[in-house]
Structures are given as structure tokens and as C-alpha cells.
Amino acid sequence: MRAGLTVTGLTKRFGDLTALDDLSFDVAPGEVFGFVGSNGAGKSTTMRIILGVLAADTGSVGFGERDIDSDVRRRIGYMPEERGLYPKMKVGEQLVYLARLHGLSPSDASTRMRYWTERLGVDARVGDNVADLSLGNQQRVQLAAALVFDPDLLVLDEPFSGLDPVAVDVMSDVIVEKAADGVPVLFSSHQLELVQRLCHRVGIIAKGRMQALGAVDDLRARDGVRLRVASTAPAGWADGLPGVVRAEYGETTTVYVDDTVDDQQVLRAALAHGPVHTFASEKPDLTELFREVVTAA
Numbered sequence: 256m257r258a259g260l261t262v263t264g265l266t267k268r269f270g271d272l273t274a275l276d277d278l279s280f281d282v283a284p285g286e287v288f289g290f291v292g293s294n295g296a297g298k299s300t301t302m303r304i305i306l307g308v309l310a311a312d313t314g315s316v317g318f319g320e321r322d323i324d325s326d327v328r329r330r331i332g333y334m335p336e337e338r339g340l341y342p343k344m345k346v347g348e349q350l351v352y353l354a355r356l357h358g359l360s361p362s363d364a365s366t367r368m369r370y371w372t373e374r375l376g377v378d379a380r381v382g383d384n385v386a387d388l389s390l391g392n393q394q395r396v397q398l399a400a401a402l403v404f405d406p407d408l409l410v411l412d413e414p415f416s417g418l419d420p421v422a423v424d425v426m427s428d429v430i431v432e433k434a435a436d437g438v439p440v441l442f443s444s445h446q447l448e449l450v451q452r453l454c455h456r457v458g459i460i461a462k463g464r465m466q467a468l469g470a471v472d473d474l475r476a477r478d479g480v481r482l483r484v485a486s487t488a489p490a491g492w493a494d495g496l497p498g499v500v501r502a503e504y505g506e507t508t509t510v511y512v513d514d515t516v517d518d519q520q521v522l523r524a525a526l527a528h529g530p531v532h533t534f535a536s537e538k539p540d541l542t543e544l545f546r547e548v549v550t551a552a
């Protein structure tokens with residue numbers, strides 16, 4: 256049975272700087288969890304602590320029923336932010352070597368190397384030194400390195416940065432596929448449309464604290480639902496209607512509402528002044544949500 260990742264109360268200081276401040280979240284088996292936050296928010300620090308590259312001041316990391324230890328860590332497919340391949344080693348040899356380090360037999364290691372290099376579109380480069388590859392192809396190899404031993408948990412620090420659209424699609428497919436296989440997947444990214452598309456849940460971190468956590472749709476529905484109304488009604492027409500928080504008037508009026516609003520009543524109020532050309536309910540996208548959360552932190 257697959258296990259999930261649990262991060263509880265992580266705190267990490269670097270001198271006077273509190274990089275992580277009582278940070279908690281979990282990633283269930285088969286879940287894709289997107290970790291988003293501004294530069295310096297604490298994402299890489301959290302991932303390094305999960306991997307044991309850094310020690311937390313307080314807090315704990317668990318996998319399934321147990322605290323994470325070196326045995327479990329050997330089963331984590333990790334893509335570090337500071338990519339960690341040997342530049343002067345051939346792609347194929349390097350991947351086989353890594354798979355062997357994780358306990359695969361020579362023939363299994365070779366089979367898995369072939370599979371992942373082909374899947375990630377770098378099979379033609381297995382005989383080249385990593386340093387001779389483009390950055391995007393090095394990144395594909397880095398992902399192959401994280402996957403080559405069939406990990407029980409994936410921790411990927413900005414896996415999409417610098418990839419071309421085809422590689423982004425391949426990377427997305429792989430993430431979805433590994434999760435469907437029961438693997439918990441934690442990844443960080445600044446590409447919020449990808450996070451919104453791929454993740455079951457997201458955590459928005461700012462100043463080392465988890466500021467928002469949940470399913471993207473729930474977070475989007477939680478605040479800032481709005482109605483977009485294109486009409487000839489004069490400014491002020493929506494003010495004071497039940498459930499209307501505020502309205503921004505213009506060619507199209509944006510009416511911010513809470514969950515007590517009756518959309519039909521708003522529509523009738525607009526229609527009372529003349530024709531209504533557009534009437535649509537919208538949720539903020541993850542980018543807007545991110546800006547709000549990070550600005551408020």
C-alpha cells in the first residue's frame with residue numbers, strides 16, 4: 256500500500272531570518288500537491304528538509320506511519336533546484352549508476368534508464384556528457400534521475416522552469432501518471448496555470464508560513480466570487496443589493512458578492528436600467544488568488 260507525506264510544524268532559522276515558521280501540510284498517496292510562493296518564501300528549504308539535506312530547528316516529517324528516515328529517503332525521487340547531475344558523466348551511465356545506488360539490479364537499471372530517456376525524449380543523448388546537453392535537456396535527464404528507480408514519493412523543485420512546451424506536456428503527463436499510480440507528488444512552481452491544472456491541492460506559502468491550503472476550486476470559491484455584468488446601467492446600480500460586497504463600475508461592471516447573493520436579483524437590478532449584454536459568474540484564478548494571499552501576508 257502506498258503511503259503519504261506529512262509535514263508538521265517545521266521551523267527553520269538562518270541566523271536572524273526565519274525561513275520557515277511552523278509550516279504544516281500533507282500529501283496523500285496519489286495526490287498532486289502544488290507548492291507555490293514568492294521567491295524566498297521557503298519552498299526549497301522545506302523540500303531540502305524533507306530530503307534530509309537540511310535539518311529543521313523544530314517540527315517533523317513523516318511518511319506513512321513512521322518518521323522519515325534514510326531508508327525512506329532513498330525511495331524519494333528528488334529534483335533539486337540546484338540541479339545535481341555530474342556534468343562530465345554520460346547521461347546513460349549516470350542514470351544506471353543512480354538506479355544501482357537505489358538498489359536496482361544492473362539489468363533493471365538499464366531497462367529503466369532506457370524507458371525514461373525514451374519517454375522524456377533524451378534517448379538519443381544517452382552517450383553524451385550531461386554538460387553537452389542544452390539546459391532543457393539536462394532538466395529532462397534530471398527528471399529521469401528522479402524517476403529511474405520507481406520512487407515511492409516525488410519531490411520536484413520547480414520541475415517546469417526552462418522547459419519548452421513539449422517538455423512541459425511530457426512532464427505534466429508523468430506527474431499525473433505517477434500520482435495515478437498512488438505516488439504522492441509534491442512540486443513547486445511559479446507557473447500557476449500549470450499548478451491550477453495539475454494539482455489536487457495547493458499550498459500558498461509566504462514568509463515561511465502556509466497562508467492558504469486546499470483544493471484549487473475551493474480556494475477560488477472561498478473569496479472573491481464576482482459577477483461580470485455588461486450593461487448600460489449607471490454607476491451605483493448594484494450598491495446595497497443583498498450579498499453584494501462591492502462593485503467596480505466601468506464598461507463592464509464587476510460585482511463582488513458573498514455566498515448569500517441571489518444572482519437573479521442582481522440581474523434584475525441591472526435589467527431595470529436597460530439591456531444587459533453579458534452576465535457571467537467568475538471565480539478568481541490561482542494567479543489572482545496568489546497575489547491576494549501574498550500581498551496580505
Ligand SMILES: Nc1ncnc2c1ncn2[C@@H]1O[C@H](COP(=O)(O)OP(=O)(O)OP(=O)(O)O)[C@@H](O)[C@H]1O
Pocket residue numbers: 269272274292293294295296297298299300301336
Ligand atoms: N543556506 C542558507 N543560508 C541562509 N539563508 C538561506 C539559506 N537557504 C535559504 N535561505 C533563505 O531562506 C529563505 C527561503 O529560501 P528558499 O530557497 O526556501 O525559498 P523558495 O521559496 O524556494 O524561493 P524561490 O522561489 O526563489 O526558489 C530565503 O530568504 C533564503 O534567502
